[in-house]
Amino acid sequence: MSKYWARTMSNLAGFLLALIIIFAITLAARRALIIFELDVRDGKLSRARGRIPQALLNDLLVVCPHGHDSKLTIACRVEQGRPRLIAKGTLDAEALQRMRNLLGLWPLARLKAAPKIGA
Numbered sequence: 001m002s003k004y005w006a007r008t009m010s011n012l013a014g015f016l017l018a019l020i021i022i023f024a025i026t027l028a029a030r031r032a033l034i035i036f037e038l039d040v041r042d043g044k045l046s047r048a049r050g051r052i053p054q055a056l057l058n059d060l061l062v063v064c065p066h067g068h069d070s071k072l073t074i075a076c077r078v079e080q081g082r083p084r085l086i087a088k089g090t091l092d093a094e095a096l097q098r099m100r101n102l103l104g105l106w107p108l109a110r111l112k113a114a115p116k117i118g119a
Contacts, residue, residue, distance in 0.1 A: 034050060036051055037076075038060070038074040044061075051113075056111075065091060070090045082108060
């Protein structure tokens with residue numbers, strides 16, 4: 001019975017290790033697709049991560065809502081070889097489209113070559 005229990009625990013440990021490795025690889029691959037993430041609170045940049053040209057950052061902040069209690073998260077990801085802008089928070093459809101239009105002016109290669117921003 002003891003040998004059976006040891007073998008079962010060994011198999012379980014191997015399975016858990018494989019699961020952790022798969023999770024880590026999946027998380028790393030997902031993060032590799034993110035070009036930048038911005039958190040904007042009350043019209044001001046509160047957190048920035050990734051790579052973004054300063055001119056694009058300035059243009060996006062102009063479009064962001066500036067009222068009290070406005071919270072917005074903007075992310076740019078690579079999907080099907082193209083940059084895609086995703087925004088969550090207090091933003092109307094017109095402002096979101098303006099942001100997407102601004103992002104469309106920048107080729108993916110220039111976005112990836114931009115300097116890193118905040119941590």
